[in-house]
Amino acid sequence: MIVADKQRLIVEEINKWKEKHHAIILAHNYQMPEIQDIADVLGDSLALARAALTTEADVIVFCGVHFMAETAAILNPGKTVLLPDLEAGCSLADSITVEQLRKWKSEYPDAVVVSYVNTSAEVKAESDYCCTSSNAVEVVNSIPRDKEILFLPDMFLGQFVKRETGRDNIHIWLGECHVHAGIRPDQVEDVIRHHPKADLLVHPECGCSTSSLYLKAEGVLPEDKTHILSTGQMLKHSKVAQADEFIVATEVGIIHQMERQNPGKRFLAANPEAVCPFMKMITLEKVLTALKEKKHVITVPEQVAGKAKQAIDRMVTIG
């Protein structure tokens, strides 16, 4: 049987089981193309958190990584949240433990803690606010300017927020996502040199974003063609922009949707090897098994969930 036929049959089965369990499939922009194509909701972390909060389905199949499924379970405890592969983790979320955060907080007892959504439920429970790359600047701007802030765990996003808000009382945890950190400024400059008319779309988590801002300010990168955007904003921009060519500096999975939404426009990866191995763990076969066997159910202890929810609720309502 050829691959396309096999995939079609699996998708038919998935749809059958989805209906049977009254389930919804949420998928992140970095998922494999065939997973993106079966999603009921496709988006970045913030869009998926909002979808998890408002869905009327009984079962949420989360095609993303572990912390995202945890967030869905916290936001909507009445639903069954399934993660098709328990190994789908996140190197950025792993860069800070709850013990490390408690120790850091003890050094700055009056500081407000802002956690990027890529963190464990325990870390969220020790935080005052959560944010995503879409609303990190708005979240920090909503906190009184005289308050010290502990921003974690992504140092590139932290630097971006510090620059955008003009605050010097933000302390930044030195964590990073190995995929985004792998997109180096020299690679981006090289692609730009070969495609001078292209718009450059940079994710704030990307290792080159701070230097991209600097290069933009110095005039090395064209002011009007360099855009620092969350993944959701990148998709919107590629639809409305005049440019025909785009250089995309984030995980390559998002290019599938950009191409689908914009036939005739060209999308180039700043680094074609920027592939998140965790996101690519979810396959059609695993989604089918998850639905059939109702596994792996993601739950969060009530006490942790209650505290984490306050921080997540603030994230969902701001920006």
Ligand code: SF4
């Ligand atoms: S791309 Fe990076 S931040 Fe996103 S899930 Fe993968 S490891 Fe985590």
